[in-house]
Amino acid sequence: MEMDRIELDNLTRTYYDAQGETFCALDHASLIWEQGHSIAIMGESGSGKSTLARLMIGLERPSEGRVLINGIDTTKWGLREWRKHRGQIQAVFQDAGGTLNPAWSTSKNVEEALVNLTDLSSTQRKSRIAELMGQTGLQKSLLDTPVRKLSGGEQRRLALLRSLSISPEFLILDEVTAGLDLISTEAVLQLLEKYEQEHDCAYLVITHDLQVASRLCEVIYEIEHGKITKKAVR
Numbered sequence: 001m002e003m004d005r006i007e008l009d010n011l012t013r014t015y016y017d018a019q020g021e022t023f024c025a026l027d028h029a030s031l032i033w034e035q036g037h038s039i040a041i042m043g044e045s046g047s048g049k050s051t052l053a054r055l056m057i058g059l060e061r062p063s064e065g066r067v068l069i070n071g072i073d074t075t076k077w078g079l080r081e082w083r084k085h086r087g088q089i090q091a092v093f094q095d096a097g098g099t100l101n102p103a104w105s106t107s108k109n110v111e112e113a114l115v116n117l118t119d120l121s122s123t124q125r126k127s128r129i130a131e132l133m134g135q136t137g138l139q140k141s142l143l144d145t146p147v148r149k150l151s152g153g154e155q156r157r158l159a160l161l162r163s164l165s166i167s168p169e170f171l172i173l174d175e176v177t178a179g180l181d182l183i184s185t186e187a188v189l190q191l192l193e194k195y196e197q198e199h200d201c202a203y204l205v206i207t208h209d210l211q212v213a214s215r216l217c218e219v220i221y222e223i224e225h226g227k228i229t230k231k232a233v234r
């Protein structure tokens with residue numbers, strides 16, 4: 001199935017707080033994310049941004065509401081169904097370590113994703129990894145280094161590289177430039193701009209940085225206490 005539209009329909013997620021009371025981390029959030037159109041979600045820490053991202057790719061189930069992919073309700077999808085779509089929708093989370101295997105080398109982490117989610121040959125896989133290493137500013141000498149020995153910034157760039165290498169149609173970027181120095185931030189932004197044009201990939205950019213949001217996205221949503229409002233359209 002081609003994936004060309006993801007819709008959040010009154011998506012709600014409640015959790016229990018430390019006192020055992022329920023609270024709403026995401027409160028009837030609705031938005032539409034279409035292929036080729038990037039959107040940003042901005043909001044304070046704890047406003048529900050990462051919760052939204054996790055629900056959107058099926059890492060958590062909503063308490064209420066639905067995530068629709070091309071109009072199909074994903075609420076009842078299990079891991080296997082979501083796995084079928086991992087080549088089309090990817091997410092790079094703040095905690096890159098969560099998606100990478102720390103004991104594996106840099107190249108094995110990417111290679112494994114390419115083997116599972118693409119039809120690329122061994123030669124094509126190697127050349128894609130080498131090309132993206134350069135574009136993400138990762139030294140080729142890191143290819144054989146175990147991920148646990150990489151810095152936090154390098155791990156974040158590797159997680160990005162891994163997702164881009166799969167050529168998804170939709171890519172969630174959760175604070176992808178946070179903690180990077182100015183030069184690395186600029187390199188990542190340029191890479192994302194180039195990649196978006198070349199691959200017609202749509203980003204959902206979660207960020208605190210208005211400059212990052214306006215540079216990469218056509219529409220900016222604001223989230224406050226789990227409630228989403230449209231803030232700006234470029």
Ligand SMILES: Nc1ncnc2c1ncn2[C@@H]1O[C@H](COP(=O)(O)OP(=O)(O)OP(=O)(O)O)[C@@H](O)[C@H]1O
Pocket residue numbers: 015016017025043044045046047048049050051052
């Ligand atoms: N599994 C969970 N159990 C209980 N509370 C949770 C859980 N996950 C998130 N929360 C709470 O839900 C709220 C929203 O969290 P979320 O991580 O979505 O915020 P965020 O906007 O991404 O914040 P940040 O910018 O700091 O990453 C927070 O108050 C958080 O503590």
